[in-house]
Amino acid sequence: MNIQRIILSHIRKRLYKGKVVILYGARRTGKTTLVKKLLGETIGEVAYFNCELQENQELLSHTNSILLKDFVGQKRLIVLDEAQHIPQIGLILKVLVDTFPETQFVATGSSSFELSNKISEPLTGRSRQFLLLPFSLEEIHQTQDLIAIKSSLTNYLRFGLYPQVFLADGDEKNEELMDISSNYLYKDIFQLESLKKPEILQKLLKAIALQIGSEASLNELAQVSGTNVHTVSRYLDLLEKAFVIFRLPAFSKNLRKEINKSQKIYFYDVGIRNTIIRNFNRAEVRLDMGGLWENFCIAERIKYNQSHRKFANMYFWRTYDQQEIDYIEEIDGSLNCYEFKYSPIAKAKFPKIFKETYPEAKFKVITPENFYELFLFENKA
Template sequence: MIDRLLAPKILDLVKKFPIISLTGPRQSGKTTLLKNLLPNYRYVSLENPTTRTFAKEDPNSFLKTYDQFVVFDEVQRVPELFSYLQTKVDEDQIMGQYVLSGSQNFLLLQNITQSLAGRVAILKLLPLSYAELSKANLLSESIAYHIFTGNYPAIFGRGLLPDEFYSNYIETYVQRDVRELLAVKELSSFQTFLRLCAGRVGQPLNLSSLATDCGITSPTAKAWLSILESSYITFTLQPHYQNFNKRLIKSPKLYFYDTGLLCHLLNMTDARQVETYYQRGSLFENAIIADMSKNRFNRGVSPQFYFWQDSNRNEIDLLEEGVGTINLFEMKYTATINPEHFRNLRLYRELSSIGGDNFLIYAGEENQIRSNAKVIPWNQVINL
């Protein structure tokens, strides 16, 4: 098993909260991590129809049967349980009493908000980060390899080829998760929608255009995008609000949590196709932003990430807000740095009165300190 960097945070929080919520995409390693990390906990899967019926029909007896130190997996399948959990933990006052695991974030967080506010620590486990791969000596020298392969644990732990894994992943995701939310006749359209999203990575999201290309309405496109985000397939970056008296792009940008899945949806069959893809810069940008997000989630922190782009196409790929600071990150899929790469970093700093560090992340091998930015190789993102 590859060590997961979220593990220390889980062990810390089970001492401080009665309930821990761990969500993330299917097959990101949640069950494996929890079973190894908390060996004395009972593991109860609510995917099991008999168990699920017990929990739905008699939640009080269910929680008496599983009264403490229990992992409930796919708990969002029994939303009736949450209010009973609230009463149970309030009565017992036991830290680490329950761990709730799930792959459908929208249901879980909705019910946590309603029933368990203040009683639960919320954590996310995404596919492997470059830091985790590096620690396990699995980080290749080729960024194209990692963009193409992706980062799901099964690919590294079971030796599956990307096509073998992602073909089955998409089929399982659509047939199990999406089928519960959409009419059967819409499933093929949803798969088309998923592929169209892959072709728009790193671009400002135009829901109207996306809907037209898919043959659906804009409200449907918005609802389907919400499904993708809630099941940790895609995420969006919102535009930063500082306008400096300029017209700004107001639409969010779309990204995938896993670039291997993204490449599969783009019909890539080899890592070399990443290097020749006409929007390879967007693939590189996606890989870096997703990995930086994982670094924050693995520390139990929600990323404060944005992008900035004005109507003249001046753009900063990623802004990270801190306390009184804004750090800027530009991504360039090139092994050679030229002065033009720093132009937008300079422009933003000239416009903004808020300080911070500038970073240029590239596909080369050397760290450099330039007058306008720290130049960081892609594989050093593990330290950011």
């Protein structure tokens, strides 16, 4: 099955314009496959370097102009895969892009490079950054019609959409997820931060997984995971930079009743979430379908925005008297509000006070009956 990554077309448009292209994303989301496709499309000499290998780390551990010139040669495109392993990678890339403007440099990272403070300042104004997430429903729609996707939604909610999980058969899906979760997902956190108590991280992830859709209390998470609020806050930051979780802050601008100091935490992939709590049960026997559907839908909106280079501020909204909206996107001053209901007969209304306070806001309810409106007809939200 040949699923084309939508973000690839945007990357192509930004090549050979004097910028380093940086492709972020968790391990096993398809970054290496994507950059090798770029290499295969390129006319001229190209090079690929796996920066997890010691010899490549040594090769790129200097800024000597003569050595770098010999390294670049006549190459049209150079890919540095998992580039966060190169010492001073930000400075190295700065020297490369400034010295060899005719060569396109692409660097990938399975953790946000800020995790090790290597890239932000040196590459100011010299990079274009992209985020590759697991497959999206929009991408799957290239090879399946909407009816087929709808019939598979319950499986996507159980196993998520990591490429190798999506392409696996039967019990292989569980094994692929266990492999990703056990051997890959937290690798950079453990390596770069030298966590002394990884068991705290596991307890924290399980606590988050069990309360998706609910507001997260740092104090409660600290108590459950057996640590303090400072450590929880640091681990959450690391998990976010490793693209395991993302956080939504509360939306608050005009109303006294609006909660403004709270957050919700979700997983980029619900299959990973289910792996953490070891729950791959079918939908009809699950008790968490509401939160699972909410997480899945919000992650799909993030994938859509990332794929199409739409830069949105993302929130949830609630008042102290329990009026709420699951998800709000703010783009160019306009507000698109979403409520997610797994049951198509569940009632959901646009909160009157929100509608009156923000009269230009648009509201949409997403169920498995109209899931495609997450990525089709989005301008009609």
